[in-house]
Amino acid sequence: MKDTVLKVVVLFFVITALLGCSNTNKSSVEPNQVNSSPVAENTTNVATSSEKIKFKTEGGTDLFSLKQQADGAKLVDGKEKELVRIKADKSGKVKFKNAADKTLGYVVTAKGYWKLENPEQNKELYVLRKQNNGGLNLEDAGKKVVYQIKSDDNGWEILKPNNQLVYQVKVKEGKTALKNSSGKTVFYTKSSITPIAFACFGFDVLNREQQAALAYAVNLTGGQ
Structure with a gap:
């Protein structure tokens, strides 16, 4: 019985750790997607000035x-x-x-x-x-x-x-x-x-x- 409880506890911590890593990866990718738009705005301004x-x-x-x-x-x-x-x-x-x-x-x-x-x-x-x-x-x-x-x-x-x-x-x-x-x-x-x-x-x-x-x-x- 003790072995079964121990396995459940270990499995719980493993799943929690995996979910934490997944959220960290998502947050690190999202800022790069947001920062892509100003480049297009600068291109438009240069074209207008000509x-x-x-x-x-x-x-x-x-x-x-x-x-x-x-x-x-x-x-x-x-x-x-x-x-x-x-x-x-x-x-x-x-x-x-x-x-x-x-x-x-x-x-x-x-x-x-x-x-x-x-x-x-x-x-x-x-x-x-x-x-x-x-x-x-x-x-x-x-x-x-x-x-x-x-x-x-x-x-x-x-x-x-x-x-x-x-x-x-x-x-x-x-x-x-x-x-x-x-x-x-x-x-x-x-x-x-x-x-x-x-x-x-x-x-x-x-x-x-x-x-x-x-x-x-x-x-x-x-x-x-």
Whole structure:
């Protein structure tokens, strides 16, 4: 009788030990299955960043393009000639150079504004600043308003300080267009870009390289 009881006790401990090992193996396998999904998300982000933003004349001729890259963008003309290289670092600062690799300036992104600086980074040139009314102002180094940017039903209006209309940014049927004060299209894009970033190309006080760098910085933050 004692031998039988002893065998039962031993068998019980053996079964318990085997079940414990089985549970341990399951728990060690499951984390590897859970951690597999972020790789697919990163692949999607890289693919999105390679989009080319084409700007065309009203007649459909290629005017210039902003070629998105992993760490920035390139602005090229209608014949694919490089005009400016744009690079963004982890802090959100955007550096832009010409085709000869000469630094032309910087765009610094901060809460509520985007600041355009000279190549030496010791002088503030222009600031695109958000306003409490939901609009924005482009200010010069002396904080004087150069343009007011106000939203309307179909996009944005670019106005002088005296409220004289300079340009309109209209968004309709998948097309974002820059129109002059007479309503004529200057150029447009069907590519994905935030309207307020697109509006930067209507700041005539800036050269094309500065416009592109500012537009890139604004678009990078979604205009926020």
